Amino acid sequence: MNGWIDALAELHRRGEPCVLVTVIEERGSTPRSAGAKMLVSGGRAWDSIGGGHLEYRAMQIARDMLERGAQAPQLERFSLGASLGQCCGGATVLLFEPLGRPQARIALFGAGHVGRALAPLLAALPCQLRWVDARESEFPAEIPPGVARVVNDEPLEEVERMPPGSHFIVMTHDHALDLQLTEAILRRGDFAWCGLIGSQTKRARFEHRLRERGIAAGPLARLRCPIGLPQVKGKLPMEIAIAVAGEIIASYNGDPCSELRATTRAEEHPV
Template sequence: MHVVLFGAGHVGHALVALLAHLPCLVQWVDTRDECFPDEVPPNVQPEPTDTPDAVVDAAPPGSCFLVMTHNHALDFALAERILRRDDFAYFGMIGSRTKRVKFERRLIDRGVAPERVADMVCPIGVSGIVDKAPPAIAVAVCAELLQARNGAARAWRKPTAAVPADLSGALLLGDI
């Protein structure tokens, strides 16, 4: 699994510590070279760069993109660039549901197809983990990456229709 991680902040550091133990290659990208530690795990390649968009373009097909930078404008630019590709395995971005809604509107206004925007996972990480500490977020993101690797991420992230209360018993009994 090829992971392209944009962001060397607290969550990025916690995530790299976990990804060090998984069978993956991590391309760790940030515009601030001073944010990278002196030593990194063998499967992690720090990449300080002034052109993170070029990293998106050069990533191999089937890459997993994680966006968690210090800058919303950069997050948006990366999201647009990633979503214009049609060959990534996973794209997750740290942020709130409000951030997602704002980005969705802007991306669609810029010509990104709604079905492509639907491939963006934001908020990132498996559901149910509400702790906002960087290590907890990193665990949730790693779990979601493992699901993506197994082909489950897109299927389980799709919204499901609510079951009307008057039909719930019928569904259990197989009457429909």
């Protein structure tokens, strides 16, 4: 890459958010003039606003913004003296501009009928999808671009591998495994959304067992079961997948509709 412009184009292509840091004001002696830029992603930085502790502090601020999912730009003023470990003696003002929307991290457990319908829908969204099943033969021959196919005989391990703030979808072929996965996710407590495929009857049965295993009322109340926006009717795998994708979109966009529960689905969905 030849600089921050090329890096920005590549990050945009990959759907990876970043922060553009620009010197917009300089007073006295400063390491770089107004207009100097640095692009910061979660793991790298391109170009420079002057190096030293100023640049290190700017990268810290930028990565904190990325971690928080900040979308509003912000201004920061720095005196380039001893407190910052600089000897220029001047002052500078930096503009931090978040670019690109943070991608939702989603773990989809189950490669059955609904999972195979849902994965391509999620792959077309601004998200990073890990698709998990112990049965390699259940995955389609072609996996949608950008989807990480994970064949693991111990799918519970994948719960721990997801970062905080992730979305979890549980729709395996085995109710006992569904219960184990749901328990592990609820025990984490740091998930953005957790959905379990099934009926109100399945939810009641799972809630009873999860309470017996020590899961508190707070995490249980956040469990989505049945899943899928109730306005989207139908029992075909694609109809269910569309309803589930709609609820996840509402969740990561902060839409109040994400609080809706699909209470109108009376029967367990095929998986």
